[in-house]
Amino acid sequence: MLRNVPVYRGLEVQDRERLIDDVSDAYTRAAAAIRAREAAETEDDSIGPTSLEPVEIPEFDELIGIDESVYRQINAALATGKQHLMLYGPPGTGKTTLAQLVSGVLHGAYAMITGSADWTSQDVIGGYQPIGEGNVRFIPGVLLQKFDRPLIIDELNRCDIDKVIGPLFTVLSGQKTTLPYRTDVSEKNSPAFVILPKPKPGTAEHEFAPKPGWRIIATINSIDKAALYQMSFALARRFGWIYVGIPRDLQYFLLAIMRKSELIGDESEPDDDIPLTRIWRAVNAVRVIGPAPILDMLKTVHAIEPGINFLRAPNAEEATAYLDGFYMYILPMLDGILSKGAHTIAAEVQSALALDEKGEESRTLNYRLVDLAV
């Protein structure tokens, strides 16, 4: 509603009080409006499909070259009532994207946290927190706050798995967990909070129960092998493990992506491997990397040389653009490779880009790769 700005005399006590009253009033009303809006939204969310209704995950257009085994296994896990999924595989194969798309189909919404070494059970489950005037209260963590929708734990390998999901373990195995937190800290006999393993209508104040849409979808980057072994067998067994690998046919994948982004025409079908395919293949022989860094490299080359023909061997300027993309996105993924591998990659990149063997650029390429090697 349009009106003139109200005036308050800052030097007068009465006016200052009036200002405080009016402003607090505005905050109270706005907060109530937000709560009402959120309540309305949460009701909508819980209408989402439940894990009990069979939902078929379709192949997603957004992702290209994902092996059909991935979809087959996800659907099998869901059909057999496996609630939680673990997507693992080399970096950049689309695991995070896939987790989001799957959550979207299952529920239309999700909560996502990205693993980090300093995650604690306080962040995930919750814990006592000061609420002013020397009082503390149990504040639920992200899991309990969003107990009605899929929780994506992205890059689970980056956090201390047992510390983060450990407290959830009993829940994952179908038992009730009592948390070491009471509803009223000052009242010794007040009930402790509990997490129930299954949905329950009409939960009490101290009970957290998942809604039917809740499940965990975690991703693990399998370069980090240690993480896979770090997880106890008992915990691992609660998940359906789905390997998301790199596209089986690299050339096919690259051509499909380029067609989709109109970098090449529909009918172009080169007989031989294009430069990018050769580079990616050479890298994969040493260390497997998914499409994401290759796509970043592709975009970089195109940004520097907009007129480039990706199907042909590059001229000198174009080769420089390829190298820029390679240095920016591929090189950082190769830290710690063996020096033999560094040499084979260098040789293949040099040949794919038709670099002069004795030229400055070949020398730099070799030097940079070997520098990363152990």
Add this chain to the structure above:
Amino acid sequence: MLSEYDLELRQCGSKKKTLHDCKPTNETTGFWDSPTDASNKPLRWLLHLELVKDRVIARVPNEHGARRIAFANTAQGTSGGVTTRIVPAIQLREEKFVFYETWEWLLLYCFLPALPAGSSGQLFDKFDETSGSLTYMGKEQQYIAASLITLQDDDNEFSDPDLPRAIKYSEATEAIAKLIHIAPADTAPVGKDTE
């Protein structure tokens, strides 16, 4: 009060005590000397006051950046209130203004939820005094309340040989309140019908 909602107040220009500490001003235009430079991070909101037919009127200077009323560090995403300091440039005659800092006003805007996190010097821009609309990070920004706070005695007077008569702070306040319209977001709880 704000802390109840985990919010903080940002006071734009509070670190610079006087106008002199800010950027150079121009007495001919009644605005910053270099509009582009100073309007990037406006430390004060400059308004023109003029005595027209014995009545004080206020206007927004017709200058580049005059509608950028404030900037604030909103990077934490916890800003629930922003104040800006208004300093008048009183027009004495054609191309002659005085910046009269004895008179200041605070303009307060309140937000809930907090302003979306921006930069450490995020601007409030394109202020439209007739519609009350405010632009923040390229979008129209809703606010839940706005107030003009006076910081001087109503009877305080400003006079100058160039002016036919002295003008009072209260007159200036009234002129500014007339100029600035506000349109706070409708915060009636949803679900209730409003008549």
